[in-house]
Amino acid sequence: MAVQDDEFLTRLLATFREEAADHLQAIISGVLDLEKNSTCTQSVEIEPVYRATHSLKGAARAVGLKDIESVCQHLESVFSAVRKGDFILQSEEFDLVHQVISTLEALLAGDTVVKAGPLIYKLKQIVPISGASQKSGTTSIQISDSSHHQHAQIPKQAEYLSQPLPLSSAIHPEQADVIKETQIKHDKSDKLCEDSPSELRSQFVPSLTQASTTVRISEERLRSLYEVTDDLLSYRLSSGVRLSDLKEIAQIIRTWRWNMNRIEGDVSHLKRQILDNQDSIERLVSFIDVTRDLIGSCETKLDSTIKSMIQDQYEMDSVITGLIENIREVVLTPFSTLSDSYPRMIRDIAREQNKQVNLSISGSDIEIDRRILEIIKDPMIHILRNAVDHGIEPADLRVSMHKPPGGEISIEIVHNRANQITITVRDDGQGINTDAASEAAVEKGFITREEAERMPSDQKALLVFRSGFSTSKTVSTVSGRGLGLAIVQEKVNQIGGSIDIKTIPGKGTTFSLNIPVTLSTFRGLLVYVENRPFFFPLDQVERVLIPDADDISTIEGRTVIQFEGQLIPVVMLNSILQLPGGSAEPEDARSFVLINNQGKVFGLIVSQICGAQEIVVRGLGPQLKEVRFISGVAILNNNTVVPVLQVDDLVQAMQGVDTTVGMKNDLSSSLSGRQKIMVVEDSITSRMLLKNILEGSGYEVETAVDGLDAFTKLKTTQVDLVVSDVDMPRMSGFVLTEKIRSEKNLVDLPVILVTSLDSREDREHGITVGANAYIIKSSFDQSNLIDVIKRLIGAGR
């Protein structure tokens, strides 16, 4: 029993922390409102703060946290005096209240070092009459503010539920229900407050009229739920692939049936011939009959399976889509979960620097995927800190510039398109000194002086996003280390968003963040380079095109294309990514992807463009924290992992690459027609290794997974040499060599067998079937292989 009580208390404490955090938030935003507004309405506006304090006190008492309870009690006495109109809070008292709140936060976090004593003493000094006599009855609560009118009917219930439980030590499980009820909080109750004029909504609205409609779910559970949904999405896609596999099998059987029908006459002819009772022919014929019937019944079964699977597929599709939609909506959280902490943060920073700042937030009820909120949390804090630290001037300087002494920072959240919101952070401070910015960039070596001189001023502002950049001469506690905005941009890009900055010297700075509402609706453009798939983030793709040869020219040694009257620099994507080789694509099949990076257009040449599709972008796992050029991966339906390109890195690399070299080499090599080698190997690592070695030596490589695959491909593809493993499923290297030798137009094709079979018999077998060379894997050596190939067909280039 004792153990159960312990467990119960632990759970209770966890519940209390959540509840307390809400109450504390209500107190904080309420106090900030009070501070901002005129003193004459204090007695009315204190109401929600007072009640939140009271509830917090009660909740603390219920779980036996004496420190918190007694701090709250004294705070409550102060608020009570204000509410009665006996007392008005001035800036000194506000500071004290903020101190008390910090102490409460520390106590809640389990900090045992914090001493509440001195603060309680100070609180007592403000209002000498002890507030302990304050009854928790509802009669004294007066509601005169019209915006709170709708809650007038329910204070009784509210009081009842926030009433401290009478027991602090021996709590019986039956009472757990009562406590659980108090955790049930209604989200929509926030909405009731929206029509109140204040931008900062108080979270404390004791509306319990629809209490049971919302439950709390831990972040962790929600996340795992979401991950499962993502998995479900890939299974939905892969089941589609399985279906088409089945259809393919059905097609194969149909081909068989066609062939079977052709020999049907021969079979019956044979049957008639069996007059002299030849047992063997009879057995053969009856076997053919049995086989035909067997395959026939398989075919029927397969067809009906496919039919029902198509049906299932349709139904599963709609169920899964519905489920995913629903879960996507579940994880939507109002922006206010982030922004509720801003007013206090801004106030603290402003205090620290002796600045006056007014913060206004609008649209914080707009709902966003909580994973996105998680990602933009730090960037938002950074931008706001920057605004106070670098943007807003000290009051005396502002007055001398004919500005109001208090700076204004506004945050505006607007729903843009179906899946995009724009967050605008505007300050009326001194703005970014673009000349200083470009000067600093020149000093750091990001750009040359000439580039800086030619740069328009709005481009200069974007320099602040470079890593290691800071115009601030000194490093303060809040900013100046110059890493911040680079990280901001990176994080925003990571979720497929974009960031823009506009600044007017002396008037202020505006940051606009365009971010998607949900993560899963990322759209990517699938391209192939060197037979490898990659995704471009679609919103950064300006357009794709296949230009005429006349449009391509070089300027100052760099390749450019002419597009809509503009000269756009272009680079081969594979030379930026440093992918080995360069397959011989015919020149006219080169496709150009034009990407837009902060208003500048760049062109990238890829082998093939496969169209846009919706993808789920995932991280690269814990080991790959940051990989150049790659921002994440998407898993396609057939379980292949496709990297998603990071456009910023590409652009950065493009500016450093001597673009013509890669172009010329690739063009010349593709024109001269390189030697093509087919690598047949069932082990993926060996296949890749061989491919890399051969491509590194300038050969073009085609791969096959086994003998049968190779033989099929050889019929359609012209190759100059075959390098094959021996031990493979379906068709071994020996059989493949035999087949090649028996095919009329392949008879002279050189074959090198690479194998782990190292007996004299195997070697002889290899030579007998017609292999030109036999290399043992255990003694495998790159140069050895290349030498043999050179001897057989000559060098790659």
Add this chain to the structure above:
Amino acid sequence: MTGLFQQPECEDANILLERARCLAEPLGQKEKTGEGLDVLTFWLNGERYCVSMKYVREVTLLRALTTLPGTPDFILGIISIRGRVVSVTDLRVFFNLPRKGLSDYNKIIVLSGEGMEFAILADQVDGVSHQILSHLGPLPETISGIGKDFLEGVFPGPLMLIKTEAVLSHPKLVVRSAQI
């Protein structure tokens, strides 16, 4: 109880007793030899290595691998295991083992722990065995270089025990190539 033993002939009873003694012995021995460790044994470059089962999440076949440009050599690429993205490390490269020969096998072992998760490539996986920790001998003096930091010791066999927690938490195995 005694009825059961009285039924068979005396010889049978003796045989049964003897068998019972045989079966009972290993238990006694185990207690004497001290603590053991469940390990997963695999082959790398013709040598036998093992990792503690504590860190082994699963063993699977390498099927579709996606190579990533811009990653160091020891990163072979990334794969998806039931929808989860896992990076694959080639320990041969990281341990500076000579990369001779081509391997026919492509098993991967997913290691997880210390807040990290990645897969390592193995030529062949033998299976799980129980090793007695007191049998673990020191490394030969001739072993040097990066491999030494990641090897705990050698079981008779020889079977090298990898310091999995050191591998998992080593900063050099974490890729941050985007940093300038």
